[in-house]
Amino acid sequence: MTLTSTDPAMITVHKKRRDPVLIILWLALVVLAMIWIAPFIFILFTSLKNNADVMTTSAFAPPTHFETENFTKxxxxxxxxxxxxxxxxxxxxxxxxxxxxxxxxxxxxxxxxxxxxxxxxxxxxxxxxxxxxxxxxxxxxxxxxxxxxxxxxxxxxxxxxxxxxxxxxxxxxxxxxxxxxxxxxxxxxxxxxxxxxxxxxxxxxxxxxxxxxxxxxxxxxxxxxxxxxxxxxxxxxxxxxxxxxxxxxxxxxxxxxxxxxxxxxxxxxxxxxxxxxxxxxxxxxxxxxx
Structure with a gap:
């Protein structure tokens, strides 16, 4: 015969015990997402820059002037x-x-x-x-x-x-x-x-x-x-x-x-x-x- 506790304090304790695991999982997912998204951000930002901005600014810096003509050209x-x-x-x-x-x-x-x-x-x-x-x-x-x-x-x-x-x-x-x-x-x-x-x-x-x-x-x-x-x-x-x-x-x-x-x-x-x-x-x- 098993007993189950319905005490709100006990439920809160169980939830708090799971929080560190969930935090680690979410951090791992965020890191993996950033690794996968980083190349796309680099490509998108570079496509909106001119050659001078590409050579002088960071690869992940957003463009100061949007060179939309790159797409049409x-x-x-x-x-x-x-x-x-x-x-x-x-x-x-x-x-x-x-x-x-x-x-x-x-x-x-x-x-x-x-x-x-x-x-x-x-x-x-x-x-x-x-x-x-x-x-x-x-x-x-x-x-x-x-x-x-x-x-x-x-x-x-x-x-x-x-x-x-x-x-x-x-x-x-x-x-x-x-x-x-x-x-x-x-x-x-x-x-x-x-x-x-x-x-x-x-x-x-x-x-x-x-x-x-x-x-x-x-x-x-x-x-x-x-x-x-x-x-x-x-x-x-x-x-x-x-x-x-x-x-x-x-x-x-x-x-x-x-x-x-x-x-x-x-x-x-x-x-x-x-x-x-x-x-x-x-x-x-x-x-x-x-």
């Missing part, structure tokens, strides 16, 4: 309008198509009885374990033989091939954890597997899909190596490739260079801020093993 000189269009087309096609294919594949492997289901899942996981850098040479040969070099399709298809296995793995774990009664009730009522997937599993998997959307958007938007190999025409370059070229030409113009960096990473940051509420809960749900 970098945008025009680096031809970022064309680069932005290329990145938007590739990312906004690849990300939703990849998530849809991954969700349908994960549902089939998790909920439809197949003789070789586990073997197919293992095959997909093996594909996710191979570093894509090892496959760059044969990938270029394959895409070139299909006549897809310097095309959107030639980049999107390899992106899908290397992104789907990881997404299937995460979604498969989530779908396996969903109670069987949900899908069985829908099937008994006469719903097909496609209807069950669309009306039952897709709505409850929105947090996981949102988390995967963030990861996939950021990785696709910032991808460099594969795009460098498959996109040789400058008019087909994405933002990371254009930023590399811009850095080579304007390495001494720190204001324009950092303005170009801000414009390149800003869309990915905005997407993360929009969907960040689903990020932790989504990845945690997808990591549950069925």
């Amino acid at each position: 970098a945008w025009v000189t680096g031809n970022f309008s064309e680069l932005m269009v290329n990145s938007v087309i590739i990312t906004f096609i690849k990300v939703p198509v990849g998530l849809l294919i991954s969700a349908m594949g994960a549902y089939a492997l998790a909920r439809i009885q197949m003789r070789w289901g586990k073997a197919i899942l293992l095959f997909l996981l093996l594909g996710a374990m191979i570093p894509f850098q090892v496959m760059l040479a044969p990938l270029f040969t394959l895409v070139n033989s299909l006549g897809l070099i310097d095309t959107y399709v030639g980049v999107i298809l390899p992106y899908l091939a290397f992104g789907i296995p990881y997404q299937v793995f995460i979604l498969h774990g989530f779908f396996k954890a969903v109670p069987k009664e949900l899908s069985e009730a829908a099937l008994i009522d006469g719903a097909s597997h496609f209807t069950t997937f669309r009306r039952v599993f897709l709505p409850i998997s929105l947090p996981v899909l949102a988390a995967l959307l963030i990861l996939d958007f950021v990785s696709t938007w910032n991808e460099f190596a594969m795009a460098l190999v498959l996109l040789q025409d400058k008019h087909m370059w994405t933002l990371p490739l254009g930023l590399m070229s811009f850095q080579g030409q304007f390495s001494n113009d720190y204001g324009q260079l950092n303005a170009a960096i801000v414009m390149t990473v800003l869309p990915a940051v905005l997407v993360y801020l929009i969907f960040q509420r689903y990020f932790v809960s989504g990845l945690t749900s997808g990591a549950v093993k069925g």
